Amino acid sequence: MIELIQPAKRLLQGIVLMSLLSAGTAQAAPIDLIIDTDPGADDVVALLLAMASPDELKIRAITTVAGNVRLDKTSRNARLAREWGGREDIPVYAGAPKPLLRTPIYAANIHGEEGLPGVPVHEPKQGLAKGNAVQYLIDTLSKAEPHSITVAMLGPQTNLALALIQAPDITRGIKEVVVMGGAHFNGGNITPVAEFNLYADPEAAEVVLSSGVKLTYLPLDVTHKVLTSEARLKQLAAVDNQASKLVVDILNAYVKTDMEHYGMPGGPVHDASVIAYLLKPELFKGRQINMQVDSREGPTYGQTIADWYNTLEQPSNVMWIDSGDAQGFFDLLSTRLARLK
Numbered sequence: 001m002i003e004l005i006q007p008a009k010r011l012l013q014g015i016v017l018m019s020l021l022s023a024g025t026a027q028a029a030p031i032d033l034i035i036d037t038d039p040g041a042d043d044v045v046a047l048l049l050a051m052a053s054p055d056e057l058k059i060r061a062i063t064t065v066a067g068n069v070r071l072d073k074t075s076r077n078a079r080l081a082r083e084w085g086g087r088e089d090i091p092v093y094a095g096a097p098k099p100l101l102r103t104p105i106y107a108a109n110i111h112g113e114e115g116l117p118g119v120p121v122h123e124p125k126q127g128l129a130k131g132n133a134v135q136y137l138i139d140t141l142s143k144a145e146p147h148s149i150t151v152a153m154l155g156p157q158t159n160l161a162l163a164l165i166q167a168p169d170i171t172r173g174i175k176e177v178v179v180m181g182g183a184h185f186n187g188g189n190i191t192p193v194a195e196f197n198l199y200a201d202p203e204a205a206e207v208v209l210s211s212g213v214k215l216t217y218l219p220l221d222v223t224h225k226v227l228t229s230e231a232r233l234k235q236l237a238a239v240d241n242q243a244s245k246l247v248v249d250i251l252n253a254y255v256k257t258d259m260e261h262y263g264m265p266g267g268p269v270h271d272a273s274v275i276a277y278l279l280k281p282e283l284f285k286g287r288q289i290n291m292q293v294d295s296r297e298g299p300t301y302g303q304t305i306a307d308w309y310n311t312l313e314q315p316s317n318v319m320w321i322d323s324g325d326a327q328g329f330f331d332l333l334s335t336r337l338a339r340l341k
Contacts, residue, residue, distance in 0.1 A: 030058040031150050031278055032175070034140070036095075036133070037271070038067025038155030041079035041111050041118075044245050045333075046154055046271040047078065049279075051085035052243070052336040055280050060140065060149070062092045063133035067155035067200055068107045069115035071097040074155075077115050079124040084246055086341055088126050095133025095159040099201035102279040107196055110257055118253030119246055137163040137170065144173030153179045153208075153279065155270040156197055161204035164211050174213045180274045181205070182219035182291070182304035185322065189258075190240075191302065195220050199302030202295040209293060209317065216319040218273045218289065219304065222284065225324055226273055227266030228255050233331040236337065243340035269329075276329050277321065279336075283328045286321035290314040 035050060037043045048058050062082065064075040075094040082090055098104045129136075137159060141149060151160060151174060160177070163170060181197035188194040198205050209215065228251055237248045238276045255267020277284050290312060294303040306320055 012341035036063045040068035041121045042271040044081045047081040049275045051087040059306035068111045091129035093133040100203045118249040132160045138167045141173035149229035157204040161207035176214045186220040194302030202302045223268040223270040226326045229266045242327045283325040288316035291318040
């Protein structure tokens with residue numbers, strides 16, 4: 001009897017070991033993702049990084065909003081990024097042409113009149129998807145499995161705010177909203193205290209914040225620590241394909257203003273940090289805090305009030321990312337761009 005039990009025991013142990021090894025190497029399901037964006041130089045870098053990562057990110061759609069430039073230009077630039085990334089399978093929906101309440105502002109002084117500095121633009125072969133981005137968000141999120149879809153917000157939050165105003169119950173379909181926006185320790189980049197995406201539509205940011213969705217913010221506090229350098233741009237150039245050349249040309253033109261304004265040795269690639277966070281959250285650190293958005297007219301309009309030290313002892317409503325591994329970010333970007341043409 002003992003002679004029969006021992007081989008069976010060893011076989012069972014082997015099966016258990018193989019199961020554990022398989023579980024350890026099993027790939028997580030890709031993130032179900034909608035990217036809401038206002039391209040924009042750094043938005044295009046973010047889109048290329050996302051499109052080069054199909055194993056981790058299942059991009060349902062790209063939705064566009066007015067922000068860095070007018071809606072017609074952000075929508076064209078999103079379609080250009082899609083063309084450059086070889087991902088014409090991803091629909092692009094145009095959304096809100098102006099903020100909820102405030103007078104529209106743009107950032108042509110940073111991104112150029114066409115929204116894409118350093119590279120020539122053209123009309124992409126493939127057009128926009130039929131329908132409106134806001135209605136797409138309502139339809140998709142209302143039909144989604146509970147807490148299944150992540151929304152990456154790379155511009156003003158107008159589209160999602162409009163969707164939430166019209167259909168508040170869509171929060172049930174949202175897993176997480178990851179925002180590039182806000183500033184605390186760093187100070188602002190459009191006013192002394194406000195970051196552009198929040199200043200462009202603070203009322204929309206308030207709507208999203210008050211909806212109760214799970215929120216992660218990547219503010220200037222972290223993006224101003226993840227900077228280009230001569231060596232990092234050479235690293236990207238060494239990939240030596242169309243995608244890397246586009247990114248290097250865009251960044252060489254885009255980062256100059258921030259480098260001069262802040263006296264920094266390199267420039268930030270703001271929106272691409274959101275995609276890097278989704279791909280490799282271990283590159284970033286932060287904490288749960290209470291955050292409010294200031295929508296009062298005056299010098300603090302658009303400011304994100306981040307209670308980093310819990311001074312007000314209010315419930316946390318945002319994961320606030322304040323630091324990141326800069327070289328890790330550029331290693332990830334160069335590796336993923338190498339997958340594209």
